[in-house]
Amino acid sequence: MERIVLGYDGSPAAVSALSWTAARAARGTTRVDVVLVASPFTRDRAPGLERLGEAEAFLRDRLPGLEVELHRLDGSVTESIAEAAEDADMVVIGIHPGHPIRAAAAGWTPLRLSTRANAPVCMVPAGWTEGGDPVTVGVADDSSSNSAIDFGVAEATATGVSLRLVHSWLMPSPTFDYGTAITVDPAAVIEDHRRTLSAAVERVLRDAPSVPVESELIRDSRSAALLRFASRSSLLLIGTHRRGVLAGTLLGSVAQEVLWRADCPVCVVPPQRGEKSVSELTNAAEELA
Incomplete structure (x- = not known):
């Protein structure tokens, strides 16, 4: 139950x-x-x-x-x-x-x-009405979105809609070493992010091959990328590092930026019980150091 x-x-x-x-x-x-x-x-x-x-x-x-x-x-x-x-x-x-x-x-x-x-x-x-749009999941660069993806699969299966996986990227700024700028190969950056999105798609196809999957690789911030699809989603799912509101404000929280602008339900999905979040693993490592 x-x-x-x-x-x-x-x-x-x-x-x-x-x-x-x-x-x-x-x-x-x-x-x-x-x-x-x-x-x-x-x-x-x-x-x-x-x-x-x-x-x-x-x-x-x-x-x-x-x-x-x-x-x-x-x-x-x-x-x-x-x-x-x-x-x-x-x-x-x-x-x-x-x-x-x-x-x-x-x-x-x-x-x-x-x-x-x-x-x-x-x-x-306020004002939500039921529709048949896809369930949209934000795919992160790390494991913080795994539970959100799994939750999205269950939602799409239960409601008979497709699952949309959205991963965004921004070109990193050049770094400097002894006054010399070290640039990043744009093609390599794009390929890295494409692999991240492909891994998420493969995760869904492996666990739920009957669920229709859409994937979107977008050059933009995570919040802006997700908001592109908010009006065309039945549900927007976001993973979390569980940093807290203050830390999220300082470090940048996708949920904070999306929540007040999305016109569909937004669900923040924590790591599954027994699965440590990135921040919890970091704290544990610091305690052992």
């Missing part, structure tokens, strides 16, 4: 996330835990309980017999939902595209949750 934790507050974005969750739950045996997080200083519990009741009624109307659990929690939204989703298969929340300032005022909840939760975090934009 798949267990989905849905963060719900009754907002338009939350309603879209609720609809997306219902569509996913219709695929098979699913349990949905609807979580509403309220301020610990809120005395009137009635509005929150009413919103939870509305979410439950919507789900049961769409899917009679669906297992639904309601949770009204007090405290931090990020920590409360992450703890509720400790053993979940997926976390779903709504977002308002184009409003990163609003998210910053709320503590960057969507991005913080994606670095805190153990499960994939799917963020559904």
Whole structure:
């Protein structure tokens, strides 16, 4: 049984996330835990309980017999939902595209949750409508996108759509050695990135030969390349190094750049349980050094 934790507050974005969750739950045996997080200083519990009741009624109307659990929690939204989703298969929340300032005022909840939760975090934009577009996955230069690719294969298989793998590249700047510029062969750079994309395609064909696969090699930043396909995707999947929001801001995070501009659901997929992320491996190596 798949267990989905849905963060719900009754907002338009939350309603879209609720609809997306219902569509996913219709695929098979699913349990949905609807979580509403309220301020610990809120005395009137009635509005929150009413919103939870509305979410439950919507789900049961769409899917009679669906297992639904309601949770009204007090405290931090990020920590409360992450703890509720400790053993979940997926976390779903709504977002308002184009409003990163609003998210910053709320503590960057969507991005913080994606670095805190153990499960994939799917963020559904307000106004989402179901379509039959491909599932798009951003393919990284390292192993951080492997789980996202596997997740994309499962999604494409379940929904009967194709899988689009997108890998982008930028020409590295020349380096200098003793005042002499050392340039890079453009053809060699392109070939390296082509091999990266080909390896991802081969991974899909090996594990799911029946899934139609499209591949796109684009000269651009990762975020810009993915945004080219956002309006033509049913879901946009991104792997993560789990650096955290602050580190992501300093080092550059694809999720941060894509999330507020994409008009399709965006899902941040962490390494599978038992699989160490790049940052975790780096920290372990530093401790042993």
